[in-house]
Amino acid sequence: MADAAAQMRTETISLRGRPEVELTAYLLDPSSELRNAVLRPAVLVFPGGGYRGLSDREAEPVAMAYLAEGYQAFVLRYSVRTEFPEPLFDAEEALSVIRKRGAEWGVDPERIAAMDEMGIPFEAHIFQNGGHGLSLAKAHTSGGYRSNVNLRFAEWFALSVGWLREVLGDFSSDEDNSVPKARDTGRYGIDVAMGGMLARQECRAAILEFFPQLSDKKQAARASSYSLSIVNEALPVPHPADRMKELDRSLRQIALQ
DSSP states (O other): OOOTTOOEEEEEEEETTEEEEEEEEEEEOOOTTOGGGSSEEEEEEOOOSTTTOOOGGGSHHHHHHHHHTTOEEEEEEOOOSSOTTHHHHHHHHHHHHHHHTHHHHTEEEEEEEEEOOTTOSOOOOOSSSOOSOOTTOSGGGSTTOGGGOOTTTTHHHHHHHHHHHHHHOOOOOOOOOOOOOHHHHTSOOTTSBHHHHHTSHHHHHHHHHHOGGGGSHHHHHHHTTSBHHHHHHTSSSOOOHHHHHHHHHHHHTSOOO
16 A cells, blocks of 8 residues: 655755755655665756756756656756856755765665756767757747747657666666466465465355455456455455454465365
8 A cells, every 4th residue: 555645745955055055855755665766866957047047947847857757856056147166066065965865865875866067078969959948848848939849859858867777777676576376386375366266166165255245257357366465455444464364374274276
């Protein structure tokens, strides 16, 4: 079952004692269903603006796009209209804070990417056409201007996610969550697929005593690949643990055929 408290949350803090320098965190709360994402990689976004201002179109929308890909996302509103390297000092402080609060924010401190142009001696234009400041290059980040929409250029985001997964690694997903069959475990029980058990008269009688709704052939067919434990969790009022243990003992006593 999903955690009732699992949700996205945000937090904004000032850096370097300067109220105009703000780091905003966009965070996905942990969930018992996402055991492979207790600590997540993070992306720190630096919105553009030519050091004269900061573009809202290149801030939260970009952060939210990375959030949707499973990353913890951060936006730094760094110093503008100031002497360089002040913005760089802001960036260093932001990265330091993210690392220090990594456990609290669910961030893997060894997997943080910064999406910016500060300190880069050249620009590589992958696409032949397209101006600056396109953000995600989609209608919702266009500000209403047709020139800010370019579906080919919008491919940059998917390419960046692919590159980040190559560099930082992807979420682990190699566990087998399929429900085993009774013949694989060598016994019947509440943690094996029901299909084979419902076909066995002794098992069927024990199961229907607890789950009479499975006497309906359509319901039984839909549930055949699930275990009785999973079916029980889906009930409006699940059977208590001691009752399920009682059913499990009954099923284990039946010889496997």
